[in-house]
Amino acid sequence: MPIDVDAVVLSNNRLSPNYNVVAIAAPEIATQAQPGQFVMIKQTLDSEPLLRRPFSIFEILRDKDGEAKGLSLLNKPVGTVTQRLFEIEAGERLQCLGPLGQPFSIVSFPEAAWMVAGGVGLAPFLTLAETLREQKVETTLFYGGRSTVDLVYLESFKRLDVSLVLATEDGSRGETGLVTLPLARELQSVSTDQPLSLYACGPTPMMQVVAKLAHTHGRSSEVSLEPVMGCGLGGCYSCVVPLHSQSNNLSPQLVRSCREGPVFGGDQVVWAELI
Amino acid sequence: MNSVDLSVQLGTLRLPNPLVAASGCFGYGLEYADVVDLSTLGGIAVKGLFLDERQGHPPQRIVETPSGMLNAIGLQGIGVHRFIDDQLPALREYKVNIFVNICGSTIDEYAELARILSDTEGVAALELNISCPNIKEGGITFGCNLNGTYDVVAAVRKVTKLPVIPKLTPNVTDIASFARAAEEAGADGVSLINTFLAMAIDVETRRPKLSNVVGGLSGPAIRPIAIRMVHQCRQAVKIPIMGMGGIASADDVVEFMIAGADAVQIGTANFVDPFIWSKLLKGLTEYLRRHGHVSVRDIVNSVDLSEGQTKTDQTWTSS
Numbered sequence: 001m002p003i004d005v006d007a008v009v010l011s012n013n014r015l016s017p018n019y020n021v022v023a024i025a026a027p028e029i030a031t032q033a034q035p036g037q038f039v040m041i042k043q044t045l046d047s048e049p050l051l052r053r054p055f056s057i058f059e060i061l062r063d064k065d066g067e068a069k070g071l072s073l074l075n076k077p078v079g080t081v082t083q084r085l086f087e088i089e090a091g092e093r094l095q096c097l098g099p100l101g102q103p104f105s106i107v108s109f110p111e112a113a114w115m116v117a118g119g120v121g122l123a124p125f126l127t128l129a130e131t132l133r134e135q136k137v138e139t140t141l142f143y144g145g146r147s148t149v150d151l152v153y154l155e156s157f158k159r160l161d162v163s164l165v166l167a168t169e170d171g172s173r174g175e176t177g178l179v180t181l182p183l184a185r186e187l188q189s190v191s192t193d194q195p196l197s198l199y200a201c202g203p204t205p206m207m208q209v210v211a212k213l214a215h216t217h218g219r220s221s222e223v224s225l226e227p228v229m230g231c232g233l234g235g236c237y238s239c240v241v242p243l244h245s246q247s248n249n250l251s252p253q254l255v256r257s258c259r260e261g262p263v264f265g266g267d268q269v270v271w272a273e274l275i
Numbered sequence: 276m277n278s279v280d281l282s283v284q285l286g287t288l289r290l291p292n293p294l295v296a297a298s299g300c301f302g303y304g305l306e307y308a309d310v311v312d313l314s315t316l317g318g319i320a321v322k323g324l325f326l327d328e329r330q331g332h333p334p335q336r337i338v339e340t341p342s343g344m345l346n347a348i349g350l351q352g353i354g355v356h357r358f359i360d361d362q363l364p365a366l367r368e369y370k371v372n373i374f375v376n377i378c379g380s381t382i383d384e385y386a387e388l389a390r391i392l393s394d395t396e397g398v399a400a401l402e403l404n405i406s407c408p409n410i411k412e413g414g415i416t417f418g419c420n421l422n423g424t425y426d427v428v429a430a431v432r433k434v435t436k437l438p439v440i441p442k443l444t445p446n447v448t449d450i451a452s453f454a455r456a457a458e459e460a461g462a463d464g465v466s467l468i469n470t471f472l473a474m475a476i477d478v479e480t481r482r483p484k485l486s487n488v489v490g491g492l493s494g495p496a497i498r499p500i501a502i503r504m505v506h507q508c509r510q511a512v513k514i515p516i517m518g519m520g521g522i523a524s525a526d527d528v529v530e531f532m533i534a535g536a537d538a539v540q541i542g543t544a545n546f547v548d549p550f551i552w553s554k555l556l557k558g559l560t561e562y563l564r565r566h567g568h569v570s571v572r573d574i575v576n577s578v579d580l581s582e583g584q585t586k587t588d589q590t591w592t593s594s
Contacts, residue, residue: 001309004550045548047342047495047523052547097549230337230344231546234306236299237322237348238337254330254351259306275334275486 002233003028004097010061010070011090016149019120020086022094023061023072029098030060030068035106035128036224036263039098040232041073043084052097053081054229054258056123056201059156060130071096074152076120100232101262104128104199104222109136111195115162116142116183116210118202119150124224126156128199133160140165142186144179144206148172180209187217197221200266204274211266221266225257225274234259242270279563280570281556283317283538285515286438286463288400290317290372290538293528293571294555297519297542298323298376298402298442299348303362308369310549315556317538318372320466321358323404325378326388328354338475338484343494343521344543345473347487350378350407355388363397372399376442378407382417386430393435401437403427406444406469407491418444418469421456428460438463440517443508445497446472450504451511464515466540467508468501494543495521502534509535509576523547525558535576 007024014020029039040052061070077086088094104124107113113132115125125141132139140163145151147170157164165182166174175182190196198221200210207223214221230236234256241261242252252270255261281292298320301307313319331351338345353361355377366373375398379385385403392398405418405427417423424441431439441457443450445468454465470491475484483489501520508516518536522528523544531539544551563571 003310004548042547049339050342050344050494050543050547051337051339095548228335228337230346231549233302233310233549235302235549236337236346236546237302237331237351238334238346240331240334240336240351242333251330254333273333 001032002098002100004095005029007070007094007096009088009090009092009094012088014086015152018076018150019152020075020077021058021072022075022085022088023059023070024094024096025070026096027067027069029096030071033057033060033071033099033127034103035131036104036124037099037101038232038262039071039073039096040100040229041085041097042095043081043088043092045095049081051230052095052232054226054232054262056224057099057127058123059126074120074123097232101258102260104224104263106131106135107137107197111197112138112140114140114142114183114186114196114198116179116198116200116202116206118144118179118206119146121200121202121206121224122153124201125199126153129157129160129162133162139163142167142179142183144168144202146170178206180206180213183210184213187213187219192218198266200224204271207266208271208274211269211271214266222263223266223269224262225264225269226262227257229258232258242273243268244270279560279568280572281560283572285400285440285517285537288372288438292317292556292559293532293536293538294552295320295372295374295517295538295540296545297540298374298404299346300542300545303353303358304366304369304371304373305362307549311552313366313369313371316371316552318374318399319366320374320376320402320540321362322352323350323376323378323407324352324355324358324388325350326355326384328352328357332487335484335486338490340473340475340492340494341496343492343496345475345485345490345492346470347485347490349487355391359391359395363395367397373397374400374402374440376402376404378404382427382430385427386434389431389435389437389439393437398437400463401431401435401439402466403431403439403441406442415444415446418453419447421452424453425456425460428457428462432461440464440466442466442469444469445500445504445520451507454508454512454516458512458514462514464517464537465508465512466517466519468497468504468520471497471500493521495523497521498527502530505531505536506534506578523551525555525562528555528559529562529574532571532574533576533578535578537575
């Protein structure tokens, strides 16, 4: 059940001018959260800026007994709200509503899991990797960014024994080019006897390619979409995304990503109409 | 401590308190059942319903603006039949007043919706949406024309015993004349205001920020205009008024009621803080205690328009 926590900021780890990780004390949300779910945050309940913003739950923070005590958010400063979140200091407060939305489906051994992340689309995959590794699922992270400085938190994935396939557009780390290139190659070479599911989060064109590649190779995929959201609870109907209609009706259904998503099957999405 | 009576009367309809969830801002109600005890609300105005299902506009459907937001959802909705079959049975369990907001392209459609809902258990009142700025057909065309407003209200009045409450648009020169037309046609009350037709442009791309080009402005930015309109309508009609437009605090609720609203609706603020309801009730109760009122009805239409200096001026000159 979602709750609103007036959460204390525990730390703000600025990884680079492009990324920071804000840890907040919100045990009531952290204990309930499942991989792929999100929170709606706001720095104050003032009217400027008015609306909350959706953020994936990046990490569940635990004390030494393993009790969930908080969560963290991976942030990229691109607008007013994300810039403020980049500048926030420990001890300040953040209104945090969650957990919200439908989580990823968790596959189980011997099925393997390939997570495909582009830039800040890494956000939902640390908690997913943790859960998958608890299930002994062999997990690989395909992770692309503009430059090496955009690839963050690699150590945390390594600690979970997640295999890494890296790509940068400028060639400063891993393969040169888009992360979907090594993904396409690996999908060709992996044995068809190996059951495998894909998860993707990142720029829409990247997720579209992942969904298409998965489909071509007969693999199931789930994508985490990030449209503009108003309320996060299903009240405003702002965050709709086009899904293939279940009936034979040709026009796509517009479905709320906050409530029915943000995780959808890659085959469900009408990519040509997703903005 | 003395108890304070928060109940209000809208014609024949008794609300346990004056706080009603505004249409289009609360889904069909059940979406919020996890976070709000729906039975504690004065009422819920459900998302606008046509006879049939509607897809609405393509994204982008909202954009944030200074102290407000624009929306152009386009009345995506499940249609009245699926509402009655899929939503209303569970909603009824909460014993909360359900205001069903109805929209049509023709007067006959409004009347047909009213007939269907009059035969349905669990509907407290009909709110006539004649003010949505986001759809081409129907809706606002009735709301921007005095005869249109009169005709829709009269047609619905003829086919139902349920309270009929048209929701007025602020996109007119003289909203009070529309309240009067509604009253003359037999409305049991009026809701006001719907959103202001507005627009925002991305200066880099020079493209409108909304796919529909224009949308409705809501939020605290519009509150002073809404207060003025409630005040003007209060002078013009005797029927109850549900006031709304940017309410985000208990003081805002009080302000609308002082201006003349018998009840209020909360819209955009619910997006920002879905837990706002208990905070508003608490703040409203505190206000009434502080001012020695035993009933919230005591403050309705209590604006002091006496001649002379305003209180602010007096404080200022004496200090």
